[in-house]
Amino acid sequence: MKLFKKKRVYIPIHVDRTQQEDTTVPVVPNGMFTKCPQCQKSIYTKDLGHDKICPECGYSFRICATERIELIADEGSFEEWDKEMALSNPLDFPGYEEKWKQAQVKANTNEAVVTGKATINGHQTVICVMDSTFIMGSMGQIVGEKITRAVERATAEELSVVIFTASGGARMQEGIISLMQMAKISGAIAQHSKAGLLYITVLTDPTTGGVTASFAMQGDIILSEPRALVGFAGKRVIEQTIKETLPDEFQLAESVMENGFIDKIVPRNELKNTLGKLLKLHEK
Amino acid sequence: MKKAIDIVERSRRTSRLNTLEIVAEVFEDFIEFHGDRLFRDDKAIVGGIATLNGQAVTVIGNQKEQDLKENIRRNFGSAHPEGYRKSLRLMKQAEKFNRPVINFVNTAGAYCGVEAEDRGQGEAIARNLLEMSQLKVPILSIILGEGGSGGALALAMGNEVWMMENSMYSVLSPEGFSSILWKDASRAKEAAEVMKLTPENLMELSVIDKILPESENEIDLSNEEILLTMKKEITDFLKKMAPKTSEELIQERYEKFRAF
Numbered sequence: 001m002k003l004f005k006k007k008r009v010y011i012p013i014h015v016d017r018t019q020q021e022d023t024t025v026p027v028v029p030n031g032m033f034t035k036c037p038q039c040q041k042s043i044y045t046k047d048l049g050h051d052k053i054c055p056e057c058g059y060s061f062r063i064c065a066t067e068r069i070e071l072i073a074d075e076g077s078f079e080e081w082d083k084e085m086a087l088s089n090p091l092d093f094p095g096y097e098e099k100w101k102q103a104q105v106k107a108n109t110n111e112a113v114v115t116g117k118a119t120i121n122g123h124q125t126v127i128c129v130m131d132s133t134f135i136m137g138s139m140g141q142i143v144g145e146k147i148t149r150a151v152e153r154a155t156a157e158e159l160s161v162v163i164f165t166a167s168g169g170a171r172m173q174e175g176i177i178s179l180m181q182m183a184k185i186s187g188a189i190a191q192h193s194k195a196g197l198l199y200i201t202v203l204t205d206p207t208t209g210g211v212t213a214s215f216a217m218q219g220d221i222i223l224s225e226p227r228a229l230v231g232f233a234g235k236r237v238i239e240q241t242i243k244e245t246l247p248d249e250f251q252l253a254e255s256v257m258e259n260g261f262i263d264k265i266v267p268r269n270e271l272k273n274t275l276g277k278l279l280k281l282h283e284k
Numbered sequence: 285m286k287k288a289i290d291i292v293e294r295s296r297r298t299s300r301l302n303t304l305e306i307v308a309e310v311f312e313d314f315i316e317f318h319g320d321r322l323f324r325d326d327k328a329i330v331g332g333i334a335t336l337n338g339q340a341v342t343v344i345g346n347q348k349e350q351d352l353k354e355n356i357r358r359n360f361g362s363a364h365p366e367g368y369r370k371s372l373r374l375m376k377q378a379e380k381f382n383r384p385v386i387n388f389v390n391t392a393g394a395y396c397g398v399e400a401e402d403r404g405q406g407e408a409i410a411r412n413l414l415e416m417s418q419l420k421v422p423i424l425s426i427i428l429g430e431g432g433s434g435g436a437l438a439l440a441m442g443n444e445v446w447m448m449e450n451s452m453y454s455v456l457s458p459e460g461f462s463s464i465l466w467k468d469a470s471r472a473k474e475a476a477e478v479m480k481l482t483p484e485n486l487m488e489l490s491v492i493d494k495i496l497p498e499s500e501n502e503i504d505l506s507n508e509e510i511l512l513t514m515k516k517e518i519t520d521f522l523k524k525m526a527p528k529t530s531e532e533l534i535q536e537r538y539e540k541f542r543a544f
Contacts, residue, residue, distance in 0.1 A: 177544055179455040217407040
């Protein structure tokens with residue numbers, strides 16, 4: 001065993017590493033380039049600009065609710081509703097409450113949707129903005145409740161509603177209760193519609209599952225951002241079912257519009273003016 | 285209490301009573317109507333007009349079959365958008381002629397495929413929910429076997445929702461649930477217990493209003509006995525709904541789902 005106990009002393013070599021660096025290769029700091037998830041090209045981050053649009057393919061990068069409101073609402077006009085909501089954990093799903101609290105810190109909102117009242121180019125409207133950074137924008141009881149309350153209040157105050165959708169679908173941790181939100185919100189939208197009020201949905205990347213199968217597709221006018229993923233079933237689920245690879249354009253807003261389910265695709269930098277114009281045209 | 289996974293297994297048995305069998309036994313004068321008037325006739329959903337104790341009603345339901353070949357023709361009860369559009373057409377027809385609607389739900393979910401997506405599966409379900417919430421006639425939804433996700437909800441926005449004793453109703457299949465949350469589809473049994481998808485669980489959560497018995501003192505009832513109870517219960521439902529105005533029906537339905 002002596003062989004293994006033997007301590008070898010290596011010759012220390014002192015290298016000045018700063019001199020070793022190859023100066024012909026430029027150093028790229030983190031975050032200087034961003035890969036576009038749609039066209040896969042590397043984009044100089046500054047070129048994305050304030051609106052975060054890919055200069056190569058026009059894809060609008062995912063933004064959080066706060067950024068969205070900043071882009072759409074007139075400065076200082078946004079009045080947020082239902083900032084405090086208590087979580088019900090209907091399945092007593094282990095670890096859900098912790099996950100939910102972490103998401104609040106990460107997304108800096110109380111849930112996957114921010115609701116309230118704002119003006120857009122001077123036109124008052126109720127606005128709901130989903131946030132895909134909050135547990136994939138999934139729809140649970142609080143999301144459903146916030147949207148329902150906002151729509152009900154719009155009906156009572158005779159206001160239009162603009163909803164920006166961004167969601168991976170139902171909040172699995174809430175089971176059947178998340179499914180019931182589809183029915184609850186649909187009921188409120190139907191009453192709002194019956195009152196002759198305008199409802200606009202703006203589909204943003206990604207709009208899928210139970211959100212697509214309810215309020216996203218119930219707008220009087222359905223707008224979408226370019227190259228947003230819009231569908232019911234997940235692309236991968238379909239690929240697994242049919243054992244084929246689907247084309248890149250499948251479930252992209254452009255294809256969904258071709259199929260007849262979107263009124264207009266509006267680039268992010270034109271969205272505020274388009275919404276302002278639509279609200280104006282529907283004022284009584 | 286029965287284990288959730290046993291209920292899942294029983295809810296999927298092909299030997300269970302299916303929509304057309306029930307319609308033939310519980311109702312009289314059934315005439316099947318086909319097609320959505322837009323694209324084609326989806327065989328996964330059947331519907332038409334029938335009578336119960338002389339009263340005209342509209343009946344609609346997912347159709348599952350006993351043998352494989354027939355089930356393929358029915359797409360195992362999983363509808364494409366045209367199936368939902370057919371159901372909506374028949375519900376609007378019922379509204380026009382003031383007939384109650386009775387929906388039988390038995391689907392693992394809305395079909396997920398390229399064509400279903402291209403023809404707007406999401407839009408079709410969304411429109412059903414929107415229209416059903418304002419339908420002026422009573423709607424009764426009975427979950428016969430599987431009640432899976434939005435595809436089931438699209439027929440289940442009723443004034444009352446009932447379940448058969450051995451049926452399930454959930455946001456997703458237990459297999460899908462466990463693979464999404466635990467990245468492991470083999471934990472379906474565990475998922476089934478967690479998901480609260482059994483009739484008892486769903487009664488507690490007020491998702492459903494009634495459980496139709498399939499057994500007595502732990503002995504399975506015959507189909508004849510099950511259907512007899514079902515007929516009596518549907519008759520009572522229609523009696524209860526008859527004096528209500530369309531405003532009341534809409535308001536009650538709104539409040540039912542507003543509570544979640």
